[in-house]
Amino acid sequence: EIVLTQSPTTTAASPGEKVTITCLASSSVSHIYWYHQKSGASPKLLIYSTSTLASGVPDRFSGSGSGTSYSLTINTMEAEDVATYYCQQWSSNPWTFGGGTKLELK
Amino acid sequence: EVQLVESGGVLVQPGASLKLSCVASGFTFSDYWMSWVRQTPGKTMEWIGDIRYDGSYTNYGSSLKKRFTISRDNAKSTLYLQMSNVRSEDTATYYCSRVGGSTGFAYWGQGTLVTVSS
Numbered sequence: 001e002i003v004l005t006q007s008p009t010t011t012a013a014s015p016g017e018k019v020t021i022t023c024l025a026s027s028s029v030s031h032i033y034w035y036h037q038k039s040g041a042s043p044k045l046l047i048y049s050t051s052t053l054a055s056g057v058p059d060r061f062s063g064s065g066s067g068t069s070y071s072l073t074i075n076t077m078e079a080e081d082v083a084t085y086y087c088q089q090w091s092s093n094p095w096t097f098g099g100g101t102k103l104e105l106k
Numbered sequence: 107e108v109q110l111v112e113s114g115g116v117l118v119q120p121g122a123s124l125k126l127s128c129v130a131s132g133f134t135f136s137d138y139w140m141s142w143v144r145q146t147p148g149k150t151m152e153w154i155g156d157i158r159y160d161g162s163y164t165n166y167g168s169s170l171k172k173r174f175t176i177s178r179d180n181a182k183s184t185l186y187l188q189m190s191n192v193r194s195e196d197t198a199t200y201y202c203s204r205v206g207g208s209t210g211f212a213y214w215g216q217g218t219l220v221t222v223s224s
Contacts, residue, residue, distance in 0.1 A: 001168075033210035033211070035210075042201060042214040043201070043214050044214065045211060045212050048208065048210045049209070088151075088210065088211070096153065099150065100149055100151070
């Protein structure tokens with residue numbers, strides 16, 4: 001089973017600040033998927049195939065990486081970005097998720 | 107608009123069985139693979155399994171396939187999760203999700219809470 005390790009576990013950013021969340025895979029994966037989950041809501045797809053934004057996702061979000069190291073970047077933090085972010089892999093069964101990164105507003 | 111509505115979550119005793127449902131609308135259900143994913147109270151996400159668009163093939167996370175069964179009724183646009191011999195560690199919110207080829211878990215329902223406790 002591929003283990004995905006996210007860092008940091010929790011972070012806080014001021015409006016306008018840049019935020020980077022990393023996802024390290026225990027074995028190489030072809031792509032990483034990113035989801036965000038706001039408090040009390042279900043998860044939503046944010047980025048697929050490493051770097052493609054899901055429909056309606058603002059372009060301040062971006063994804064990159066390859067092999068075992070991937071990252072999600074928010075270029076300019078906004079209050080509505082407060083959420084928990086999860087990475088996920090489809091390369092090796094069972095499909096697995098990272099432990100999540102909770103992003104708060106400073 | 108794609109909608110997925112789960113139901114069937116309850117408080118059950120260890121060892122019991124229950125069946126969750128997910129009714130889909132806003133898209134042609136029979137065209138898509140579907141999945142179940144659960145989230146524990148500690149917010150850990152776990153993929154349970156998925157089912158091919160015609161129901162002919164299922165794929166499970168290794169730890170759950172002996173107790174959980176995924177099925178679907180395309181005529182009713184409904185996905186099911188049959189859970190047997192439940193344990194306290196099965197306590198979680200259960201989500202159904204439409205799988206989108208290269209796009210991952212593209213849509214999620216609102217979830218249904220299963221609590222296993224004596």
